[in-house]
Amino acid sequence: MTALGLLILRLAVGLIIAGHGAQKLFGWWGGPGMNGWIQSVTRLRIRPAQPWAWIAALAEFGGGLLLAAGFLSPLGSLAIAGSMLVAIATVHLPRGFWVSKGGYEFNLALLAAAAALALTGPGAYSLDQALRISLPEPATLLVGTVALIIGVATTLLTRSPQPQAETKPQTT
Numbered sequence: 001m002t003a004l005g006l007l008i009l010r011l012a013v014g015l016i017i018a019g020h021g022a023q024k025l026f027g028w029w030g031g032p033g034m035n036g037w038i039q040s041v042t043r044l045r046i047r048p049a050q051p052w053a054w055i056a057a058l059a060e061f062g063g064g065l066l067l068a069a070g071f072l073s074p075l076g077s078l079a080i081a082g083s084m085l086v087a088i089a090t091v092h093l094p095r096g097f098w099v100s101k102g103g104y105e106f107n108l109a110l111l112a113a114a115a116a117l118a119l120t121g122p123g124a125y126s127l128d129q130a131l132r133i134s135l136p137e138p139a140t141l142l143v144g145t146v147a148l149i150i151g152v153a154t155t156l157l158t159r160s161p162q163p164q165a166e167t168k169p170q171t172t
Contacts, residue, residue, distance in 0.1 A: 006123030007070075014068025017080050021061025024053070044090045045160040065068045068118065070126020072135065077118035078144040084111040085152045088093045090159070100148060 022033020028048060034057065041053040063079025068070055084107045090102035099105040118141060122128050 003124035006117070006120065007125040009113060009124060010065055010117060010126070011068050012079070013110055013117070014064045014076065015064070016064070017060050017083070017110065017114075018064025018068060021057050021059070021064055025061055026058035039126055044159075045162070046090070046155060047158050047160050050123050052158070054092070055151075056086065067114065070122030070128050071131075072133065072134070073122040073128050074118035074144060076143075077114040078148050080114040081118075081149050082115070082151055083109055084108075085148075086155050109151075129166055 019029060020031075024026045024037040025034060025152030027036070031037075031046065037057055038050050038053040039057060041056070042049040046052045059079040060083050062074045063083065066076025086106050088104040088111075092102060092107055095102035095104075097103045097105050108125075128134065
C-alpha cells in the first residue's frame with residue numbers, strides 16, 4: 001500500500017507542477033507563455049529576466065514530469081523545491097499564509113510534498129524502480145540541496161532594488 005500511496009502523491013504533485021510549467025512554457029490552460037512569463041519575471045525584478053524565466057519554467061515542467069514518473073529521484077523534487085522557494089520569497093510571503101489572500105500556503109504544501117518524496121524515494125511503482133536506477137544516496141540529495149540553496153540564493157540576490165516612491169517637493 002505504501003507504493004500506491006507514493007504513486008498517488010507523486011502523480012498529483014508532479015502533474016500539478018508540470019501543469020504550472022506548461023502554462024509558462026507553452027501558454028496552455030490560460031498561462032502566459034514564455035513572453036508573458038519573462039515579463040512577469042521582469043516585474044519581480046529578477047535580473048536577467050530571460051534566463052531565470054526559462055530556468056523557472058523548465059524546473060517546474062521538467063521537475064514535475066520527473067517527479068510524476070518517479071524518474072531520477074530526487075532531482076525532480078529538488079527542481080520543484082527551488083521553484084516553490086523562489087515563488088514564496090518573491091510573490092507570496094508578503095501576502096501572508098492563506099492562499100485566499102495570495103499567500104504561500106499552497107506553495108508550502110507542494111514544497112513539503114516534494115521534500116517528503118525526495119527523502120522517501122519514488123516507491124516501487126516508478127521508472128527508477130522499473131529501470132533499476134538508483135542515484136547515490138545520500139550524496140545526490142546533499143549535493144542537490146547545496147545546488148538548490150545556491151540557485152535560490154543567486155536568484156534572489158539578482159533582484160534589482162525596489163524602486164523608490166517618488167516624492168513631490170514640498171511647496172511653502
